Amino acid sequence: MEIERIDSRDGGVEVVTTGVRLRFSSKGEIEGRARIPVERTLWVSDPVEGPAAPWVVTTPGPPVCLQREGGGEAEVTEDGVLRLRTSRGWRVTPGVEFEPLSIARSRGRWLILDRAGGFSVQPEGSSRAERVRWHRDGLELGVGRTWIGTYPPRWPRAEHLDWGIAHEGRPQPFPESVFPDADVVAESAKTCRVLALHAYFWKAAPRELRPRWGRYAGRRCSWLTPRHEPEHPERYWAFRESVRRHGLKLVVYLSPYYCHAPDIEDEVARVLEEYDVDGLYLDGVADTMPEAYRIVRGIRTQLGPDRLLYLNATRQPLDSVQVACPFIDAWADFVLRGDSGRGGWSRNRFLDWAVRAWGVSNAVSFWCHYGSWGGPFPRDRVPQSRDVSAALERHVRIWRRSFWPGAEGRDRFDREHGEGLTRLAASERAWLEESLGGRDSGD
Numbered sequence: 001m002e003i004e005r006i007d008s009r010d011g012g013v014e015v016v017t018t019g020v021r022l023r024f025s026s027k028g029e030i031e032g033r034a035r036i037p038v039e040r041t042l043w044v045s046d047p048v049e050g051p052a053a054p055w056v057v058t059t060p061g062p063p064v065c066l067q068r069e070g071g072g073e074a075e076v077t078e079d080g081v082l083r084l085r086t087s088r089g090w091r092v093t094p095g096v097e098f099e100p101l102s103i104a105r106s107r108g109r110w111l112i113l114d115r116a117g118g119f120s121v122q123p124e125g126s127s128r129a130e131r132v133r134w135h136r137d138g139l140e141l142g143v144g145r146t147w148i149g150t151y152p153p154r155w156p157r158a159e160h161l162d163w164g165i166a167h168e169g170r171p172q173p174f175p176e177s178v179f180p181d182a183d184v185v186a187e188s189a190k191t192c193r194v195l196a197l198h199a200y201f202w203k204a205a206p207r208e209l210r211p212r213w214g215r216y217a218g219r220r221c222s223w224l225t226p227r228h229e230p231e232h233p234e235r236y237w238a239f240r241e242s243v244r245r246h247g248l249k250l251v252v253y254l255s256p257y258y259c260h261a262p263d264i265e266d267e268v269a270r271v272l273e274e275y276d277v278d279g280l281y282l283d284g285v286a287d288t289m290p291e292a293y294r295i296v297r298g299i300r301t302q303l304g305p306d307r308l309l310y311l312n313a314t315r316q317p318l319d320s321v322q323v324a325c326p327f328i329d330a331w332a333d334f335v336l337r338g339d340s341g342r343g344g345w346s347r348n349r350f351l352d353w354a355v356r357a358w359g360v361s362n363a364v365s366f367w368c369h370y371g372s373w374g375g376p377f378p379r380d381r382v383p384q385s386r387d388v389s390a391a392l393e394r395h396v397r398i399w400r401r402s403f404w405p406g407a408e409g410r411d412r413f414d415r416e417h418g419e420g421l422t423r424l425a426a427s428e429r430a431w432l433e434e435s436l437g438g439r440d441s442g443d
Contacts, residue, residue, distance in 0.1 A: 001017060001018045001019070001078045001079045001080075001330065002017065002018055002062075002078050003016075003061055003062050003064060003076070003078055004016045004017060004018065006060060006064060008055075008057060010026065011025075011026030011052060011054035012024055012025045012026050012054075013055040013056075013057060013066055015066075015076045016035075017076070017077075017078055017079065017080040017153070018078070018079075018080070018153065018154050018155075019034065019036045019150075019151075019153040019154050019155070020032065020033065020034060020035060020079075020150045020153055021033040021034075021039065022076055022080070022082055022150075024066060024068070024074065025047075026052040026053060026054050026055065027048065027052050028045070028046075028047050028048025028050075028052075028068070028072070029044060029045055029046070029047050029048075030045040030074075030082070030084075030092065030094070031043070031044045031045075032094070032119060032148065032150040033150070034117045034150055034151065034152065036153075036154070036155055036362075037116075037435035038435075040116075041097045041098075042096075042097055042118060042119045043094040043095060043097055043119050043148070043150070044094070044095055045092045045093055045094045045095065045138075046093045046095065046138075048072075048092075050070065051070075053068050053069040053070040053072075054068070054069055055067070055068050055072075055074075056069070061076070062076075063075040063076055063077045063078075063083070064076040072084075072085075073085040079149075079153040079327050079330055079331070080149070080150050080153045081147055081148070081149050081150075081327045082148040082149075083124075083145060083146070083147050083148075084141065084145065084146050084148065085144070085145045086141050086142070086143055086144065086145075086146065087143060092141045092146075093135050093138050093139065093140045094119075094121060094138050094139050094141070095138030095139075096112060096138055096139075098118075099114065100112045100113060100114055101113065101114045101115065101353075102114075102118075102352070102353040104320075104322045104323045104353060105323065106319070106320035106322065106323040107126070107131065107318070107320075108128075108130070108131025108133070108142070109121070109131075109132065109318050109323050110132055110139060110323070111322075111323045111353075113151070113360060115359055116359050117150075117151040117152050117359050117360060118151050118360070119148060119149060119150045120147075120148070120149045120151075120325070120326065120327075121139050121141070121146060121147075121148050122146065122147050122148075122149075122289060122318070122323075122325065123142060123144055123145070123146045123147075124144065124146065124147060124290060125144055125145070127144075128142075129142050129143050129144065130142040130143065130144040130145075130146070132146065147289065147327075149325070149326060149327040151326050151360050151361065152326075152359055152360055152362045153326075153327060153330045153361070153362070154330055154362050154441075155362060155436070155441035156358070156362045156364070156428065156432055156441075157333065157362075157364075157441070158432055158441075160333055160334070161364065161424075161425035161428045161429060162421055162422060162424075162425035162426075163193035163194055163334075163364065164191050164192035164193060164194070164397065164400060164418070164421060165192055165193075165194045165195075165196055165310070165334060165366060165400065166188035166192040166194070166195045166196070166248075166399070166400045166401075166402070167196045167198070167399040167400065167401055168184065168188070168195060168196065168197055168198065168401070168402060169197045169198030169199070169200050169201060169253075170198070170200065170403060171200045171219065171220070174220070175231065175232055178200045178201045178231070178232075178235075179197075179201060179236070179239040180402055185239075185242050185243055185246050185248070187402065188246075188248065188400060188402065189246035189247055189248050190414065191414050191417065191418040191421075192248065192400055193247070193248060193249060194248060194249045194251060194279075194308065194310070194334070195243050195248045195249070195250055195251070196252075196253075196310055196399075197239075197251070197252050197253060198253050198281075199222040199223040199255070199283070200220070200222055201222075201230055201231060201232070201235075201236060201252075202222040202223075202225055202228050202229065202230065202231065203222065203225060203227075203229045203230070203231045204220035204221065204222055205220065205221045205223075205224035205260070206225070206226075209221070209224045209225075209260055210224065222253075223255050223258040223259060223283065224258055225259060225260065226259065226260040226261050226262065226267075227261065227267070228254060228259070228267065228271050230275075236275070240275075240276065240277075249278035249279065249308060250277055250278050250279075251277060251278060251279035251280055251281045251310050252271070252280060252281060253280075253283060254268065254271060254280050254281070254282060254283075255282065255284050256282060256284070256285050256286065256295050256299070257283070257284030257285055257286060257287075257316070258283070258284060264295060264299075265298050265302065268299055268302050269302055272303070272307070277307075278307055279303060279307045279308025279309060279310060280299065280303065280307075280308075280309060280310065281310045281312065282299065282309065282310070282311050282312060282332075283312045283314075284314055284316060285313075285316055285328075286316065287316060287317055288317055289317045289318065289325060289328075292316060292325070292328055293325070293327070293328050296309075296311065296328050296332065297331055300331040300332070308333045308334070309331065309332045309334075310332065310333065310334045310335075310336065311328075311329065311332040311334070311335050311336065312335075312336045312337075312339070312368070313329065313336070313337055314339055314340050315340045320343070321337070321340050321342065321343040321350075321354055322343050322345065322350075322353070322354050324337075324354065326360045326361035327361070328361075329357060329360075329363050330361040330362065330363060333364065334363060334366060335357055335363045335364070335366065336366045336367075336368050336399065337355045337365065337366075337367065337368060338350075338355060338367050338368035338369060338370075338371050338372035339368040339370070339371035339372070339378070340371060340372075341371055341372050341378075342354070342372045342374075347372075347387070347390060348390055350372065351367065351394045351396050352394050355367055355391075355396050356396050357395075358394075358395030358396075358428070359395075364397065365395065365396050366397045366399050367391050367397070367398045367399070368399065369381075369383050369387065369398050369399070370401075373387065380401055380403060380404055380405070381404060381405070382404045382406060382409035382410060382412070382413050383398050383413060383417075385412070385416055388416045388417050388420060389416075389420070392417070392420040392421065395424065397417075397421060398417060400413070400414070400417075
């Protein structure tokens with residue numbers, strides 16, 4: 001994603017990114033247009049009261065910084081996010097210019113979508129004065145800094161569309177279950193291209209960092225460690241070679257949210273250099289939107305274009321399973337959702353509007369099935385055939401777990417999900433090729 005062009009004309013400014021076109025008029029109107037797969041207007045703000053005033057580009061960026069004479073500050077990032085600072089004398093009311101199929105709200109933060117995209121309006125802070133409220137046919141921004149994302153901000157990456165993910169590693173029995181055995185790796189390789197290894201292979205966190213009470217009392221709590229080192233280095237290197245030998249990419253657990261590293265970017269750099277991994281599985285990032293955005297973008301830069309970023313967004317950063325930040329997800333290759341439940345939504349509604357990234361962030365989306373399968377308590381179970389079908393129909397994949405009970409059920413899942421994913425990826429690639437018409441995706 002990048003800033004492609006900045007045009008100034010008649011007191012207005014147009015900023016064009018990979019997936020978004022934003023137009024600022026001298027009358028104060030701001031228009032948000034998606035460019036993928038075809039251009040369409042998604043939202044337009046009302047004119048500002050008073051005389052026309054020109055916009056001036058103060059920094060070409062990225063981010064592009066703009067100011068409007070008489071009041072108004074804006075920034076546009078490479079992913080098409082508009083960050084507006086409004087005051088009592090300069091109000092903005094984005095109006096919805098399409099027919100939304102889903103309108104989700106959480107504490108004054110909004111995500112408005114149809115099957116081809118949409119937009120989100122999310123204040124940077126959390127005070128009541130900053131919250132965004134529904135106003136006639138649109139939204140009224142509160143005082144302060146508000147982020148408006150327009151979706152999708154990028155094209156899907158064709159090479160990842162048929163990549164299944166095997167999610168492995170268990171805490172007990174230790175150390176036998178920390179690394180899956182050779183048979184599990186071989187089975188995973190039949191239908192998956194990525195193996196995500198959970199935290200339990202890292203050394204235990206220092207005792208002073210482990211909880212004394214609650215669910216995790218007495219556990220090793222490797223996710224809390226300030227320094228990631230394998231408990232059994234020789235087993236790690238043998239396992240890594242086994243994964244590579246079977247044609248799988250290895251992504252390992254690292255949580256910016258839980259770990260106690262003094263500098264998360266330094267710790268990421270060290271892990272990448274010392275353990276020769278193909279990417280990272282980020283289990284939680286941050287509780288605030290600006291911090292989560294900064295961390296994910298920073299780690300994406302460290303990983304570069306070839307290593308993989310697998311993001312478990314859970315409820316973060318807006319404390320909601322239904323209102324996400326697709327502009328954060330867009331920097332990941334794969335996004336996992338569902339371990340915090342469905343928040344009262346039906347399965348299909350949850351898959352459509354909380355999990356599906358196709359047409360929204362355009363990362364590849366995975367359903368963390370065990371936390372949101374519909375029962376009263378999270379537990380590992382083989383997804384039923386109807387769950388597999390419902391997910392794939394909505395451009396959502398399901399992770400694979402070797403410790404789902406029942407070999408017959410696992411075999412059935414591998415067959416149904418594997419065949420379904422092959423068909424889905426083929427149709428998605430055909431759509432992508434037709435939509436691009438021979439052009440490069442820009443990513």
